[in-house]
Amino acid sequence: MAELVYPPVIRTALTWFKAIDLRFDIEGTEHVPQRGGAVLVSNHISYLDFIFAGRAALPAKRLVRFMAKESVFRHKVSGPLMRAMKHIPVDRSAGKDAYRHAVRALRSGEIVGVFPEATISPSFTLKEFKSGAARMAQEAEVPLLPVALWGTQRLWTKGRPRDFGRNHFPITIRVGAPLLPRAGESVGAVTERLRGRVQELLEAAQRAYPARPKNADDAWWLPAHLGGTAPAPPQP
Numbered sequence: 001m002a003e004l005v006y007p008p009v010i011r012t013a014l015t016w017f018k019a020i021d022l023r024f025d026i027e028g029t030e031h032v033p034q035r036g037g038a039v040l041v042s043n044h045i046s047y048l049d050f051i052f053a054g055r056a057a058l059p060a061k062r063l064v065r066f067m068a069k070e071s072v073f074r075h076k077v078s079g080p081l082m083r084a085m086k087h088i089p090v091d092r093s094a095g096k097d098a099y100r101h102a103v104r105a106l107r108s109g110e111i112v113g114v115f116p117e118a119t120i121s122p123s124f125t126l127k128e129f130k131s132g133a134a135r136m137a138q139e140a141e142v143p144l145l146p147v148a149l150w151g152t153q154r155l156w157t158k159g160r161p162r163d164f165g166r167n168h169f170p171i172t173i174r175v176g177a178p179l180l181p182r183a184g185e186s187v188g189a190v191t192e193r194l195r196g197r198v199q200e201l202l203e204a205a206q207r208a209y210p211a212r213p214k215n216a217d218d219a220w221w222l223p224a225h226l227g228g229t230a231p232a233p234p235q236p
Contacts, residue, residue, distance in 0.1 A: 005081065024172075039144050131191045206226065
């Protein structure tokens with residue numbers, strides 16, 4: 001059932017990308033394994049990030065099973081689609097079932113997508129990572145695949161209206177080399193190493209991004225440390 005539903009959903013998304021004339025700059029897709037399990041780990045700046053992170057796996061002809069909050073699966077439209085595409089529901093009050101489901105999928109050779117910041121970062125900077133991605137990779141004995149997205153926040157993000165017009169928005173995606181947990185390495189150490197790699201990819205994506213805010217009102221999508229007006233990240 002999944003493969004009857006997932007491919008047409010992808011074709012619909014690609015058609016939509018063309019309709020609104022998104023300009024993609026994607027590097028590193030050769031790092032996506034063509035077979036076997038992996039935990040795809042991405043930063044989170046938009047409600048649509050799962051679409052774009054999944055886009056990075058298409059050249060390898062892989063489908064990503066994303067972990068998403070359980071409420072999405074209860075929606076009358078998105079719910080049946082999410083279940084048919086074998087995405088993984090996460091009940092935050094009882095996350096053990098989702099964790100076990102994800103580990104089984106990894107061991108069976110699936111790529112599981114995770115946003116370890118848990119929620120969208122309103123500052124568009126990288127928040128601290130939860131340890132679940134590292135723990136799953138260690139238990140299933142699969143690599144972590146770091147991904148950074150940039151520009152997706154301009155389409156739809158927290159606290160902003162959607163903008164699906166034909167604005168020719170650039171979307172930059174960077175995929176890094178798989179990261180393997182080392183023998184005896186703690187979950188915390190793996191998580192910090194993973195976050196550092198995603199940070200490097202994010203900075204590379206930001207440097208490569210070809211657009212700048214048009215004026216002061218348009219600077220909302222750029223982080224404060226890059227001269228924009230996005231909220232500053234909370235101080236530790």
